[in-house]
Amino acid sequence: MSTEDYDYLFKIVLIGNAGVGKTCLVRRFTQGLFPPGQGATIGVDFMIKTVEIKGEKVKLQIWDTAGQERFRSITQSYYRSANALILTYDITCEDSFRCLPEWLREIEQYANNQVVTILVGNKIDLADKREVVRQRAEEFAEAQSMLYLETSAKESDNVEKLFLDLACELIREAKQNTLDNSDNSPMPGEGKSISYLSCCSLN
Amino acid sequence: MNENIFLFSSPLSLSLSLSLHNSSYLLSLYFLSLFLSLSPPVFSSPFLSPSFSRHSFSLSLSLSHSLSGVCGCCGALRPRYKRLVDNIFPEDPEDGLVKANMEKLTFYALSAPEKLDRIGAYLSERLSRDVARHRYGYVCIAMEALDQLLMACHCQSINLFVESFLKMVRKLLESDKPNLQILGTNSFVKFANIEEDTPSYHRSYDFFVSRFSEMCHSGYEDPDIRTKIRMAGIRGLQGVVRKTVNDELQANIWDPQHMDKIVPSLLFNLQTADSRSPSPLQVSSEKEKESPVELTERCFRELLGRAAYTHIKNAVTPVLMHLDNHSLWEGKTFAVRCFKIIMYSIQSQHSHLVMQQLLGHLDANSRSSAPVRAGIVEVLLEAAAIAASGSVGPTVLEVFNTLLRHLRLSVDNELSGAYELTEEGSKVIQEHEERQLQEAVIRTIGSFANTLPTYQRSEVMLFIMGKIPIPGVHPILPNGSGPEGNRMIQVMLLKSLRQVTSGFQTTNMLTALPSAFLEPLLCVSLLETPELRLLVLQILVSLIDRHHNTHHFSCISIISDTSVLKLKLDKCSRQDNLFMKKHAQHLYRHIYLCCEEASSAHTHFHTLYTLLALLSIELANEEVLIDLIRLALALQDLAVSGEECLPVFNRCAIHALCAAYLNLISQLTTVPSFCQHVHEVIEVRQKEAAHLLPEDVFIDDPRLPASLEHTQECVLFAQSKIVEALGGSGYNAEKLATPYVPLNIDEDRLSKRKSVGETISLQVEVESRNSPEKEERTPAEEITFQTLKSAIVDSEGMEEAERARRRQVVEKFQKAPFEEIAAHCGARATMLQSKLNQIFEITIRPPPSPSGSLPASSTSSYAQAPPPRSVPVYEMKFPDLCVY
Numbered sequence A: 001m002s003t004e005d006y007d008y009l010f011k012i013v014l015i016g017n018a019g020v021g022k023t024c025l026v027r028r029f030t031q032g033l034f035p036p037g038q039g040a041t042i043g044v045d046f047m048i049k050t051v052e053i054k055g056e057k058v059k060l061q062i063w064d065t066a067g068q069e070r071f072r073s074i075t076q077s078y079y080r081s082a083n084a085l086i087l088t089y090d091i092t093c094e095d096s097f098r099c100l101p102e103w104l105r106e107i108e109q110y111a112n113n114q115v116v117t118i119l120v121g122n123k124i125d126l127a128d129k130r131e132v133v134r135q136r137a138e139e140f141a142e143a144q145s146m147l148y149l150e151t152s153a154k155e156s157d158n159v160e161k162l163f164l165d166l167a168c169e170l171i172r173e174a175k176q177n178t179l180d181n182s183d184n185s186p187m188p189g190e191g192k193s194i195s196y197l198s199c200c201s202l203n
Numbered sequence B: 001m002n003e004n005i006f007l008f009s010s011p012l013s014l015s016l017s018l019s020l021h022n023s024s025y026l027l028s029l030y031f032l033s034l035f036l037s038l039s040p041p042v043f044s045s046p047f048l049s050p051s052f053s054r055h056s057f058s059l060s061l062s063l064s065h066s067l068s069g070v071c072g073c074c075g076a077l078r079p080r081y082k083r084l085v086d087n088i089f090p091e092d093p094e095d096g097l098v099k100a101n102m103e104k105l106t107f108y109a110l111s112a113p114e115k116l117d118r119i120g121a122y123l124s125e126r127l128s129r130d131v132a133r134h135r136y137g138y139v140c141i142a143m144e145a146l147d148q149l150l151m152a153c154h155c156q157s158i159n160l161f162v163e164s165f166l167k168m169v170r171k172l173l174e175s176d177k178p179n180l181q182i183l184g185t186n187s188f189v190k191f192a193n194i195e196e197d198t199p200s201y202h203r204s205y206d207f208f209v210s211r212f213s214e215m216c217h218s219g220y221e222d223p224d225i226r227t228k229i230r231m232a233g234i235r236g237l238q239g240v241v242r243k244t245v246n247d248e249l250q251a252n253i254w255d256p257q258h259m260d261k262i263v264p265s266l267l268f269n270l271q272t273a274d275s276r277s278p279s280p281l282q283v284s285s286e287k288e289k290e291s292p293v294e295l296t297e298r299c300f301r302e303l304l305g306r307a308a309y310t311h312i313k314n315a316v317t318p319v320l321m322h323l324d325n326h327s328l329w330e331g332k333t334f335a336v337r338c339f340k341i342i343m344y345s346i347q348s349q350h351s352h353l354v355m356q357q358l359l360g361h362l363d364a365n366s367r368s369s370a371p372v373r374a375g376i377v378e379v380l381l382e383a384a385a386i387a388a389s390g391s392v393g394p395t396v397l398e399v400f401n402t403l404l405r406h407l408r409l410s411v412d413n414e415l416s417g418a419y420e421l422t423e424e425g426s427k428v429i430q431e432h433e434e435r436q437l438q439e440a441v442i443r444t445i446g447s448f449a450n451t452l453p454t455y456q457r458s459e460v461m462l463f464i465m466g467k468i469p470i471p472g473v474h475p476i477l478p479n480g481s482g483p484e485g486n487r488m489i490q491v492m493l494l495k496s497l498r499q500v501t502s503g504f505q506t507t508n509m510l511t512a513l514p515s516a517f518l519e520p521l522l523c524v525s526l527l528e529t530p531e532l533r534l535l536v537l538q539i540l541v542s543l544i545d546r547h548h549n550t551h552h553f554s555c556i557s558i559i560s561d562t563s564v565l566k567l568k569l570d571k572c573s574r575q576d577n578l579f580m581k582k583h584a585q586h587l588y589r590h591i592y593l594c595c596e597e598a599s600s601a602h603t604h605f606h607t608l609y610t611l612l613a614l615l616s617i618e619l620a621n622e623e624v625l626i627d628l629i630r631l632a633l634a635l636q637d638l639a640v641s642g643e644e645c646l647p648v649f650n651r652c653a654i655h656a657l658c659a660a661y662l663n664l665i666s667q668l669t670t671v672p673s674f675c676q677h678v679h680e681v682i683e684v685r686q687k688e689a690a691h692l693l694p695e696d697v698f699i700d701d702p703r704l705p706a707s708l709e710h711t712q713e714c715v716l717f718a719q720s721k722i723v724e725a726l727g728g729s730g731y732n733a734e735k736l737a738t739p740y741v742p743l744n745i746d747e748d749r750l751s752k753r754k755s756v757g758e759t760i761s762l763q764v765e766v767e768s769r770n771s772p773e774k775e776e777r778t779p780a781e782e783i784t785f786q787t788l789k790s791a792i793v794d795s796e797g798m799e800e801a802e803r804a805r806r807r808q809v810v811e812k813f814q815k816a817p818f819e820e821i822a823a824h825c826g827a828r829a830t831m832l833q834s835k836l837n838q839i840f841e842i843t844i845r846p847p848p849s850p851s852g853s854l855p856a857s858s859t860s861s862y863a864q865a866p867p868p869r870s871v872p873v874y875e876m877k878f879p880d881l882c883v884y
């Protein structure tokens, strides 16, 4: 018997330059809306959403970080425990794309080395203002062995897919991990280890 | 106690139970209410109070309601604990927790602790469901019940219950509803204050730290709610710290992964509230309520207060990072405030760790702008002032080394215009900023030095001295900075030294001021520029003044009666006498050479006067007194005969200095005829030659004659009269008959004065006069000549004096203690040695290169010089400090 309401728990952290639309992506996914006049995030933001994938309940703990430089030290402290990172840039802003190598260095330095990273080019609804062509981003992502997706928080394009794909990938990795070293790997899929504990506590 | 008793209790057994447990009235009450809740609603006992029966009625209703809602038909088979839990929820959540049933539940839990974890699990299940269905009233009730259970049962076996409890708090914290977040936090805080006695193996507070930190940054639109969420976050963090800090099994809360979240979150709240502080009105109206800033500060202090030695680094590093990221060094105020909180909150024996981190951070910011570095230095200054004495810790010299390195770095930046600025104006700004930084570093050096005991302070003085680039003594700056860089560094280091020496008190001058310190300080190359010369004089003054008499003599004046000053004096100690034996000649010479410099201004003469006065009252025994009078007379001679090298102002100034000083020293000797003579001369000057008195010389626009050619004998102090006066009073004044000559006793053989030009003067004197440099260097030449002359005089002349001296020497060797003899011989040996060296030097030195006569000759001659043999001070060992 499990008192938990989920089978898997994953921590996802969004990173990327200020203003690329991280908060909008999260709110579109968790609340189904595109917030008008979304202000810059202060420090970190937190949202939770539980989704069902192939009959399994997956709880996604989403930490949306501030892109502003001055919050860098607090946001970095959140990378460490992340199961997945969504590295976001704005396809209408060349600058946000050019900063990606810098972000990768941060990931290298602060994140867990098993972390799943996905590159997201946001704001595809603004096609006429596009500054970064798709192919360029795809090549970059491939070179860094990241997944790549283009989204629009405004039009809700690919937002659901982004988080669900990520969840699938995380489940796949979690299963792989439990196969590899049967138990004692609490990292991805924390939900399993917790329900194991509460089972024990019953008798 | 067994739950079966409760289950099958009837009205009959009730009385039995009452009698069984009448020791506890409370227990019986539980019984009663328990029984009532199980009875059918129609049952109403006549002996119960109306309120009680009303309660039982509504309870039973809610029971049947929840039974039908949850379990349907199988209600009767539900475990007892579930029924008890269900009963605490009213029909209408607005009514709040059903208190009586809560008491039953509590009683049950207390009597059957093994059921506690099931109760917890079931409550948490209900709560999760209520959260999902947005039934927030029930959520609050469930949480209240949990809190009460936790409080009531906290002694034993709550460990498993805590699992469910935390799961529920977590659930609430996961919500995006502010109310639930705050509710969860409040419960967590209550829980945090419970001291558990059993270790908790599999508890993780990661989520709580992350979430509470996130709440501290809440960006919620409504400002009131935002403040509430942020404050909840702060209290939550405080709770996590309290809960984990003493639990050895817990993942270390001091690990960077937690500290990097907790500390910036606190600082963020400390800082944002800073900008919009509440109006005074608001403050008074909400007196009892703690403001977010106050709460944050209290929490931060608590955190720091709990930090052990090994935790300090992890707690302070995020502070440094935060100040960096938010560019808060430039503004200073916030950074200073943070570190004041830190210094006052940590255990005082850890303060040096903070200092070291700040110093390390200063190093890490070597490439940052001057205001950033100045901000860090300012913080160091404040922190050092707070830290208890000795807070500099085991690495005293490292502290000073870092500060001095930054001083030098700043000078380099100022000279090179390090950061390649585009606009013309910004270079000026940059220079200004570097200057401010330098001032801050110098003040900080002083602040650090103030925390040191005397012996360490003199080590630091020696250390700084060793860093001063003095040609031939200490290595000069590497290429690039050039002579200007050298001079600037000399100024900066002497200013630092002045800071360190101010307030320096020692009873033993001999050990506190070793030759390794004094000799470079008195080195002639530091005489060349007026600024350096003044600094050296000021340092000497603060070293010598041990009774705070400086202020009496800070301005040259004729003090008609020194007794009004009420000078504080002690008799010279043996160490003082030995010190003077060893160093007096050096000091006299320094004073003489200072007067000889044409570029000396008012301040120089004021300080010279202070120095002479302090020497006389602090360190003068009879012999020194005579020497000082002899020096004063020599200075008068210099003023009289110096027409070719000194401007009229300087000559008048020297006359005035002699007048003021002889006036003072004559009163100190209390020899009437001496005082009389000095007084007479001053009176004559007042009438006929006021330009030779300080009152007329040291004013803004002194009216001085064009020349001093016609100075008459009567306005001068007469050596013969002084000898007579002192001799008549039993002073051994014979020495006064021999005019004082500044002996060249130090080893500044590579300094400018004894450079190329001098060599020529000795080899072919006439020729050398033609070189342009020589013309302005006449005094140097004179010294050389006199040095040789006096050497001859010393060895041959004055049979009488020599015989007397011999007698004295024999006497001294018979009576004096060994140390004194040793010191005496040491001084003589040094003198002889230096004279030999000098002659040696002169004879073997290769002929000068043609560049020797160029204005830049001083630098080029350093370049040719053989590497100095003396060990730079900084390479010397400091056993005391290193081991300590």
Ligand SMILES: Nc1nc2c(ncn2[C@@H]2O[C@H](COP(=O)(O)OP(=O)(O)OP(=O)(O)O)[C@@H](O)[C@H]2O)c(=O)[nH]1
Binding pocket: A016, A017, A018, A019, A020, A021, A022, A023, A024, A025, A035, A036, A037, A038, A039, A040, A041, A042, A065, A066, A067, A068, A122, A123, A124, A125, A126, A151, A152, A153, A154, A155
């Ligand atoms: N057209 C369009 N605009 C978007 C989209 N996503 C975000 N924006 C806009 O971009 C701006 C910034 O969005 P945010 O979500 O606040 O950006 P952020 O990455 O969270 O920024 P920080 O919190 O400062 O790091 C807002 O004005 C949004 O309205 C999108 O998909 N399409």
Ligand SMILES: [Mg+2]
Binding pocket: A022, A023, A024, A039, A040, A041, A064, A065, A066, A067
């Ligand atoms: Mg944002």
